[in-house]
Amino acid sequence: MRNAFVLAALAAPLVFGSPALAQGAAPKPPPPGASSCSGCHGAAGSDLPTLSGRSADEIAGSMAAFRSGERPATLMNRIAKGFTDEETRAIAQWIAAQGRAK
Amino acid sequence: MTGFSTDRRRVVAGLAASASLLAAPRALGQAKPKVVVVGGGFGGATCARALNRLGIEVTLVEPNATYTACPFSNLVIHGSRDLSAQTFTYDAIRRDGIAIAAEMASGVDADARIVRLASGATLPYDRLVLAPGIDIRFDALPGYDEAAVDVMPHAWKAGAQTALLRKQLESMKDGGVVVMSVPANPYRCPPGPYERASLIAHYLKTQKPKSKLLVLDAKDSFSKQRLFQNAWKELYPDHLEWVGLAGGGKTTEVSVKDMTVVTEFGRHKADVANIIPPQRAGRIAADMGAADRSGWCPIDPVTFEAKLRPNVHVIGDAAIAGAMPKSAFTANAHAKVCADAVATLLRGETPGEPKLINTCYSLVAPDYGISVAGVYHPAKGVLADVEGAGGTSPLEATKDVRALEAKYANAWFQIVTSEVFG
Structure with a gap:
């Protein structure tokens, strides 16, 4: 009897003390492609533009302009062509929500 | 309940x-799922930080107190950059609350899900991330053994080898011959040898103009080839000669004693020899059975889980990542996707299909940059190019565009190293 209670005390945190991760509180994973952006876009003050503080509309608009060639680029034109409008929109919204590319 | x-x-x-x-x-x-990350380079360090942010208990296994980055190390060889600019500590990662086991991982028991450390200590894991980078294959090129690297540096892992190659170039008399040997695919940093060749040629042209660089290549085609070759013709016609496979460029043997690099077509005496040898995934990958006969690790393109070992994920250079080249940018991108996939799997859910980006800049001269970019997605079991995206810098471009890409290359290095180590 006593052993059973000791075990219960041990088991309780194991069974119910599951991490936030397992309780639906986990952050939604970024949309496809989004996590790569921070490899080049970081804090302000770099020669590579920061995405921090930019709205989703601005980011999605830039990507569309890079894709069409309307906006000149060294390589963002080559990257923008790898994403559909819908994917670009999702990435832009996620980045804007992060406050910076993460 | x-x-x-x-x-x-x-x-x-x-x-x-x-x-x-x-x-x-x-x-x-x-209470908290445990993930062990083996290897603290661009892939492993990024992954440890990303997992930590996701609330996962992470231990990073890395024996070295500092990391010396390969990207931009060709400028150290060129003589215009200090090796200290390539060197990073793990202090910031430690401050994040990530445990660092500062010793070699000596093995993995995949069934018991335990990493064994050199000290004899063990680290249990729910999932393991292997980011062991590359090992040099000392069994692949006759004459090129572990002692040979002190005479004919590979400088393909940055650090003392980089400094040694720089020192040899500095000590070389004007009129000397530098021989560089380039391996067949796959190897770390596909355009790296050609950036290095460019910057060595730049050094010779500006500092030792009677000298010459001979590049002996085991391939006929390579990354950004036309961009490099056009630039070589323009900038280094008297200082850089490239010999491809068809011209007899494949190195079959080296002799440290004679300072000679041997190909099927001849013997080349060198004053300085930079041998970039064949490579494979870092040893632990093969030891634990995650690598196939090629020496590299097949992975699931959605989760980066090793096809040969469940609960083990392989990222960065060690992975067979389909169309994605073995680059620091790629390793950093793998790491973030892998961390999200690991967190999702630990919740008992199924990760969605990712997309990944790679960008590689190369310097043809200190103020002349070119790039290749790609977007990748899982297709037919591998990471494949997204059609219609990616490609190289234009063949025709103004000096200003090349200078801008050189500037962006520098900015990229600052940003990525700050994300990984800062």
Whole structure:
């Protein structure tokens, strides 16, 4: 009897003390492609533009302009062509929500 | 859950009887899932930080107190950059609350899910991320053994080797011959040898103009080839000669004693020899059975889980990542996707299909940059190019565009190293 209670005390945190991760509180994973952006876009003050503080509309608009060639680029034109409008929109919204590319 | 409160004893008895309660608490979901990351380079360090942010308990296994980055190390060889600019500590990662086991991982017991450390200590894991980078294959090129690297540096792992090659170039008399040997695919940093060749040629042209660089290549085609070759013709016509496979460029043997690099077509005496040898995934990958006969690790393109070992993920240079080249940018991108996939799997959910980006800049001269970019997605079991995206810098471009890409290359290095180590 006593052993059973000791075990219960041990088991309780194991069974119910599951991490936030397992309780639906986990952050939604970024949309496809989004996590790569921070490899080049970081804090302000770099020669590579920061995405921090930019709205989703601005980011999605830039990507569309890079894709069409309307906006000149060294390589963002080559990257923008790898994403559909819908994917670009999702990435832009996620980045804007992060406050910076993460 | 209600079953526990209404019939505690029965549930407890059931748990105990399963014998998994104490032996494998992770099967029940412990307080925090544990992930061990082996290797603290661009892939491993990024992944450890990303996992930590996701609330996962991470231990990073890395024996070195500092990391010396390969990207931009060709400028150290060129003489215009200090090696200290390539060197990073793990202090910021430690400040994040990530545990660092500062020793070699000596092995993995994949069935028991335990990493063994050189000290004899063990680290249990729910999932393991291997980011071991590359090892030099000392069995692949006759004459090129572990002692040969002190005479004919590879400088393909940055650090003392980089400094040695720089020193040899500095000491070389004007009029000397530098021989560089380039391996067949796959190897770390596909355009790296050609950037290095460019910057060595730039050094010779500006500092030792009677000298020459001979590049002996085991391939006929390579990354950004036309961009490099056009620039070589323009900038280094008298200082850089490239010999491809068809011209007899494949190195078959080296002799440290004679300072000679041997190909099927001839013997080349060198004053300085930079041998970039064949490579494979870092040793632990093969030791634990995650690498196939090629020496590299097949992975699932969605989760980066090793096809040969469950619960083990392989990222960066060690992975067979389909169309994605082995680059620092790629390793950093792998790491973030892998961390998200690991977190999703630990919740018992299925990760969605990712997309990944790679960008590689190369310097043809200190103020002349070119790039290749790609977007990748899982297709037919591998990471494949997204059609219509990616490609190289234009063949025709103004000096200003090349200078801008050189500037962006510098900015990229600052940003990525700040994300990984800062």
